[in-house]
Amino acid sequence: MSRGVVKFNPAFRQVNRSKHRYRVMKGSAGSGKSVNVAQDFIMKLSDPTYKGANLLVVRKVDATHRNSTFAELQAAINRIFGDEAEEYWEVRQSPLMLRSKVTGNQIIFRGVNDARDREKLKSITFTKGKLTWIWIEEATEVMESDIDILDDRLRGILPNSNLYYQMTLTFNPVSATHFIKGKYFDIEHPDVLTHHSTYLNNRFIDEAYHRRMMMRKERDPEGYKIYGEGEWGETGGLILSNYTVHDFDTSHERFDVMTHGQDFGFNHANAILTVGFKDGELFVCHEIYVHEKDTGEIIQMAEGKLDKRFRMPCDSAEPDRIKTWKKAGYRAYPVKKEPGSVKAQIDFLKKHKIHIHPDCVNTLKEISQWKWKFDPKKNIYLDEPVDFFDDAMAALRYSIEDMRRGSSIAFE
Numbered sequence: 497m498s499r500g501v502v503k504f505n506p507a508f509r510q511v512n513r514s515k516h517r518y519r520v521m522k523g524s525a526g527s528g529k530s531v532n533v534a535q536d537f538i539m540k541l542s543d544p545t546y547k548g549a550n551l552l553v554v555r556k557v558d559a560t561h562r563n564s565t566f567a568e569l570q571a572a573i574n575r576i577f578g579d580e581a582e583e584y585w586e587v588r589q590s591p592l593m594l595r596s597k598v599t600g601n602q603i604i605f606r607g608v609n610d611a612r613d614r615e616k617l618k619s620i621t622f623t624k625g626k627l628t629w630i631w632i633e634e635a636t637e638v639m640e641s642d643i644d645i646l647d648d649r650l651r652g653i654l655p656n657s658n659l660y661y662q663m664t665l666t667f668n669p670v671s672a673t674h675f676i677k678g679k680y681f682d683i684e685h686p687d688v689l690t691h692h693s694t695y696l697n698n699r700f701i702d703e704a705y706h707r708r709m710m711m712r713k714e715r716d717p718e719g720y721k722i723y724g725e726g727e728w729g730e731t732g733g734l735i736l737s738n739y740t741v742h743d744f745d746t747s748h749e750r751f752d753v754m755t756h757g758q759d760f761g762f763n764h765a766n767a768i769l770t771v772g773f774k775d776g777e778l779f780v781c782h783e784i785y786v787h788e789k790d791t792g793e794i795i796q797m798a799e800g801k802l803d804k805r806f807r808m809p810c811d812s813a814e815p816d817r818i819k820t821w822k823k824a825g826y827r828a829y830p831v832k833k834e835p836g837s838v839k840a841q842i843d844f845l846k847k848h849k850i851h852i853h854p855d856c857v858n859t860l861k862e863i864s865q866w867k868w869k870f871d872p873k874k875n876i877y878l879d880e881p882v883d884f885f886d887d888a889m890a891a892l893r894y895s896i897e898d899m900r901r902g903s904s905i906a907f908e
């Protein structure tokens with residue numbers, strides 16, 4: 497039996513020690529915020545000094561916890577306790593819940609997307625102790641009124657003198673006009689600790705990630721400011737906003753038609769989406785999203801996950817790869833590129849409601865950042881998307897191509 501090896505990025509030492517009521521952590525993508533906060537909470541909740549503490553983890557969409565915060569906390573448990581994880585923590589799947597077997601402290605998960613979610617926030621109770629800590633992940637997606645309601649839940653006499661109330665916010669600083677900036681960063685208050693981190697502070701990030709960030713810096717300077725430097729940027733010029741994220745049935749029988757869409761990549765992601773159409777609406781059901789894998793490896797990953805009966809429109813730039821997919825039994829074919837076709841595909845996407853399954857985390861990240869190019873000289877957005885971090889978006893564009901052209905083939 498062995499304990500795991502857990503390491504912390506030194507950049508977070510101060511926040512991890514802080515007992516401020518508000519720990520507000522902005523940072524670039526990949527700066528280590530989520531891993532750090534997950535490890536920090538697992539350590540503290542396992543510690544008898546903090547007996548009686550309980551953590552509520554909040555994201556806008558409840559269903560997105562499983563593959564993000566819940567997975568991150570579970571990974572932290574495994575790193576910290578190694579082979580002995582099961583002796584120290586109980587893991588419950590439905591509803592999601594984690595409980596320290598040493599302290600009895602619990603972690604639960606909630607969303608704040610609608611009235612039903614908000615109703616569920618009112619009835620939070622723990623078998624032992626009180627709600628003491630709240631972690632709001634991707635806090636910029638959450639409304640200010642929800643943050644205030646959550647803040648209000650942290651009150652009353654604490655069961656032991658080591659305990660304290662605390663809200664932890666983690667996020668990428670998407671817009672300088674966001675209320676979080678005014679509420680926590682533009683003021684000085686003894687209850688507020690703000691923190692800034694970038695991927696450059698993250699000791700554990702790989703070389704390839706650095707290279708992708710350098711590409712982004714060149715191709716998408718505005719995006720790099722937010723997602724590379726972790727500085728307040730601008731979210732103007734977003735291309736798609738007509739999407740919602742929620743759990744839905746992804747079995748193909750319920751759709752009018754189902755298709756794959758593939759954008760090839762190696763340094764950029766290789767993205768394959770499985771998209772269903774129903775009554776004029778789009779459902780992104782499944783994604784494969786990988787870096788630095790060759791075609792053979794991706795085909796292996798797809799085995800059992802992708803349905804060979806569906807059509808697979810692909811990026812036309814790489815006929816060799818299309819050939820390899822065809823040989824493997826997929827209905828891969830190139831999507832014709834014509835002047836204006838990207839714009840026309842986007843227009844089509846804008847006109848149809850898009851549903852995204854919460855498991856498609858990379859599609860979600862891309863769609864929330866996909867922007868029009870900006871011309872700083874003329875101070876206008878151009879009719880052309882930023883050509884970076886758009887691989888799932890390319891796959892999405894290809895997936896609707898038959899439909900857009902009104903081809904009956906789409907229904908084959």
Ligand SMILES: Nc1ncnc2c1ncn2[C@@H]1O[C@H](COP(=O)(O)OP(=O)(O)O)[C@@H](O)[C@H]1O
Pocket residue numbers: 503504505523524525526527528529530531532698700701
């Ligand atoms: N303390 C750590 N120990 C091991 N790996 C880490 C640690 N912190 C970050 N990482 C690595 O860096 C990656 C990015 O960290 P993450 O916390 O997801 O960043 P952020 O939430 O800031 O976007 C993780 O997927 C993980 O591989």
Ligand SMILES: [Mg+2]
Pocket residue numbers: 529530531
């Ligand atoms: Mg994160």
